[in-house]
Amino acid sequence: xxxxxxxxxxxxxxxxxxxxxxxxxxxxxxxxxxxxxxxxxxxxxxxxxxxxxxxxxxxxxxxxxxxxxxxxxxxxxxxxxxxxxxxxxxxxxxxxxxxxxxxxxxxxxxxxxxxxxxxxxxxxxxxxxxxxxxxxxxxxxxxxxxxxxxxxxxxxxxxxxxxxxxxxxxxxxxxxxxxxxxxxxxxxxxxxxxxxxxxxxxxxxxxxxxxxxxxxxxxxxxxxxxxxxxxxxxxxxxxxxxxxxxxxxxxxxxxxxxxxxxxxxxxxxxxxxxxxxxxxxxxx
Amino acid sequence: xxxxxxxxxxxxxxxxxxxxxxxxxxxxxxxxxxxxxxxxxxxxxxxxxxxxxxxxxxxxxxxxxxxxxxxxxxxxxxxxxxxxxxxxxxxxxxxxxxxxxxxxxxxxxxxxxxxxxxxxxxxxxxxxxxxxxxxxxxxxxxxxxxxxxxxxxxxxxxxxxxxxxxxxxxx
Numbered sequence: 001x002x003x004x005x006x007x008x009x010x011x012x013x014x015x016x017x018x019x020x021x022x023x024x025x026x027x028x029x030x031x032x033x034x035x036x037x038x039x040x041x042x043x044x045x046x047x048x049x050x051x052x053x054x055x056x057x058x059x060x061x062x063x064x065x066x067x068x069x070x071x072x073x074x075x076x077x078x079x080x081x082x083x084x085x086x087x088x089x090x091x092x093x094x095x096x097x098x099x100x101x102x103x104x105x106x107x108x109x110x111x112x113x114x115x116x117x118x119x120x121x122x123x124x125x126x127x128x129x130x131x132x133x134x135x136x137x138x139x140x141x142x143x144x145x146x147x148x149x150x151x152x153x154x155x156x157x158x159x160x161x162x163x164x165x166x167x168x169x170x171x172x173x174x175x176x177x178x179x180x181x182x183x184x185x186x187x188x189x190x191x192x193x194x195x196x197x198x199x200x201x202x203x204x205x206x207x208x209x210x211x212x213x214x215x216x217x218x219x220x221x222x223x224x225x226x227x228x229x230x231x232x233x234x235x236x237x238x239x240x241x242x243x244x245x246x247x248x249x250x251x252x253x254x255x256x257x258x259x260x261x262x263x264x265x266x267x268x269x270x271x272x273x274x275x276x277x278x279x280x281x282x283x284x
Numbered sequence: 285x286x287x288x289x290x291x292x293x294x295x296x297x298x299x300x301x302x303x304x305x306x307x308x309x310x311x312x313x314x315x316x317x318x319x320x321x322x323x324x325x326x327x328x329x330x331x332x333x334x335x336x337x338x339x340x341x342x343x344x345x346x347x348x349x350x351x352x353x354x355x356x357x358x359x360x361x362x363x364x365x366x367x368x369x370x371x372x373x374x375x376x377x378x379x380x381x382x383x384x385x386x387x388x389x390x391x392x393x394x395x396x397x398x399x400x401x402x403x404x405x406x407x408x409x410x411x412x413x414x415x416x417x418x419x420x421x422x423x424x425x426x427x428x429x430x431x432x433x434x435x436x437x438x439x440x441x442x443x444x445x446x447x448x449x450x451x452x453x454x455x
């Protein structure tokens with residue numbers, strides 16, 4: 001104790017120095033706004049970092065509980081995820097790449113959304129009935145497309161319903177071509193497989209690959225060119241041996257078709273008028 | 285002894301007035317300021333208690349601060365100088381001199397080289413602390429260095445001038 005007191009007395013000037021420096025700094029920070037602000041900011045930074053370290057330590061001790069909660073949450077969310085996935089799958093089953101490309105092609109045409117209310121696939125001449133009619137602007141000879149490709153052509157209309165001749169009707173013929181080439185032929189169907197149709201009249205010198213895309217040719221005013229119809233699944237000789245007959249795997253699955261669009265081609269009337277005038281001119 | 289005390293009180297008043305009315309307003313090139321008042325700490329006799337050195341430094345610094353509107357800045361610097369001077373004086377003076385004799389640091393007791401060394405160290409210490417505390421940031425280190433160097437040189441020059449005058453009068 002005596003040694004300590006001696007120490008204090010011997011170095012009392014040093015403690016006085018420390019005291020006076022402290023007073024100086026107190027004055028400095030109290031009466032100089034710049035140094036004061038710097039000091040308090042620095043002090044706050046120090047306090048904040050200490051607090052953060054404390055917080056980190058506390059959080060570390062709580063990790064186990066947090067982990068449990070997270071696991072529970074994870075299970076809950078993955079269940080929800082599955083549920084939502086299913087809902088999305090059922091809601092967007094028809095929205096395919098083909099459909100988006102088709103929408104791109106049909107940007108200029110007016111599309112009338114319709115729902116198939118009656119359908120048949122087992123007969124030789126199958127028909128579809130859709131729930132839109134003359135009142136909605138639908139006229140005979142308008143094209144009908146679905147999410148996966150061309151569906152058919154409107155045949156008869158009533159005020160609120162329309163009868164559609166689909167591809168899978170033996171009377172149906174649609175002008176088609178092989179994408180990327182100029183070779184075209186007419187699409188026909190024979191009773192049996194609703195996914196399978198044929199394109200006849202492809203010249204023998206045309207090199208058509210298996211897997212090529214068959215699209216509408218645009219030679220009729222019903223469909224604009226370039227709409228997806230199906231893919232070539234086989235190439236063989238036609239019955240008369242003069243040309244190729246292409247086996248087509250249709251894009252549209254008529255067994256579960258539901259939502260379709262009718263293409264209301266605003267230029268159809270003009271094109272028909274032109275053709276009519278051409279014929280009458282020939283007659284004269 | 286009493287004469288010495290009155291002499292130092294006179295120096296105290298003189299240096300304070302000089303600092304407050306003249307040197308506080310001289311800023312050579314906007315950077316170099318003379319802290320001439322620390323000269324008093326250099327000429328306190330060796331018998332002065334160390335705590336009195338510290339107190340004197342603080343008091344002078346505080347007075348300068350009040351007139352300079354920089355509370356605490358000079359006080360912090362000069363208090364440190366007050367702590368340092370007696371130790372440095374002990375280091376510089378002859379070891380075989382009588383400890384009881386009253387000696388004042390100066391050109392006559394330390395020689396010009398020794399006194400210049402003492403004055404330079406004290407000036408540097410003063411300027412270093414003063415400008416670091418005043419700027420309170422190292423964002424412009426070059427400016428800070430120029431201020432410290434310039435002010436140290438200016439302060440040293442003024443102190444050596446005082447010492448030269450005092451030394452001449454003494455003889």
